[in-house]
Amino acid sequence: MTGGSSACAIWSSGLSGKNVRRNRRKKVMFWTEDAEELLGAVPAFVRERIREKAEVRARGEQRTQIDAAFVQSMQTGSRHPVEKFPAPCISVDPIHDAFDRKYGVHAGMSGGAAVTGNPVEHFFQCLEDSVDSEAPAMAYLHVPFCCTRCLFCGFYAETTEPTAIAGYTDAVVRDIELTGAGLRNTGRKLSAVYFGGGTPTDLQASELEKLIRTIRRELPLTTDCEITVEGRLYDFTDEKVAAALDAGANRFSFGVQSFDTGIRRMMGRVLGREELIERLNRIVELGDPYHAAVVIDLIYGLPGQREAEWIDSIDCGVNETGIHGLDLYQINLLPATPLMKKLNALPSMATLKQQADLFLAGRSRMLEHGFDRLTIAHWGRDARERNRYNLWNKLNVDCIPLGAGAGGRWNGSRFFQQSDVHRFSTSVTEGLKPVISASKDPACASVMASATGQIEQRRIDVRELEKVAGMSLRETLFPLLDTWKKAGLIEDQDDIRLTPAGEFWSVNLQKLIGLKLMEIAG
Ligand code: SF4
Structure with missing residues (x-):
């Protein structure tokens, strides 16, 4: 058994003891030896956070001592009670019966603590702290406009009134410039940039070109950087396509939804089947010389x-x-x-x-x-299709937020930008990066993202997750995986693979494994 594995066993063993020693960090709070032992058994990356949480709660309860039972009681009352997300049923027809509902659209990441200081300063501090990191990085630029309204659309979308968009484009240029200096100092390069919305293809040709060129001028990009423009085919004219390609876009992502x-x-949706086919083939043709x-x-x-x-x-x-x-x-x-x-x-x-x-x-x-x-x-x-941004987004790769309402993450923190277009513009005009909130990722964020990414790729590799977590996870994960296997959601091949039923219910598997990992992290 590895040290990490025994750490897990101790964390859940319910030890108790009478030896008491004074905690060196907090003069007024005593940790019993068995409580210290429990704490020492959890991974170092979450230990201090658990200590702080325990002491805050103990003081709130007028306690002067923390024992093992108290530490263990902190594991109850999770933010995501397991009862809300039941384990799969064992059934002969798992794709229809393993669960009665999907646990969400995406597994999501929760449990982080809000940053209480200035979010803009925290953003630039995170950039500074990541100097020379070898980790991949990317950017997301939000265009919150759309001139149509599809029945199923729940995305934030403002009007496409031309003067509003023109002003917005200039404001985003300023946002990119404000971000560029801080990013360049890190020595890191972006390997993917994604224009999402809303509908970026509703921008005029000159606006698309201006934004893409500004990105390429102001932000350090890898030579093979994937630059995606998302949108719809209606009104994405040859002129706009050519402008985007000339400026540097090398990927277009269109919501077609159905050819019927x-x-x-x-x-x-506006276009019919024949028009869709014609536009798609035309854009493929225009993009071919650019390998788009x-x-x-x-x-x-x-x-x-x-x-x-x-x-x-x-x-x-x-x-x-x-x-x-x-x-x-x-x-x-x-x-x-x-x-x-x-x-x-x-x-x-x-x-x-x-x-x-x-x-x-x-x-x-x-x-x-x-x-x-x-x-x-x-x-x-x-x-030619690399799907880099979409996969990396699930893997928690560092991502610079740009534009009104954009979200991003960097060096263990998450950020959200002002979504009100007017306030966004005022902020950048005053020279202030419009980050309005920041939160720290939960301690287990990296291993949760790895688990989500693995499931997204239809596999589960516990050894790889253990490397990311820096501890043994098998005592925690093997019982979970056994249940999934009995439920027909995974199977052993060379490694653990999702069955077709497991693929259909993948978001539930991501949620359940995430909850387990959060339990370990406390
Ligand atoms: S085109 Fe896209 S952003 Fe616009 S309404 Fe439809 S789904 Fe929403």
């Missing part, structure tokens, strides 16, 4: 969509266009969207069990088409 014209119109990748999203579970239409949309994207990548996403019913309000007036949507069937059908079709599986949802036709 009837379903598209019902969802508020063109990828699209398709959604299963839309109102009125049945398996035949779903497969037809996949076939259409693969056979009738030259796209380099394809994302297959499950419909996400967001509470405040027009889709939720109109649900009763629309053709019926697939139930969760039927969505599982659509997932399986789409998966089989993509395997038949011979596409590479880059992640559970993402498929690539060839090496």
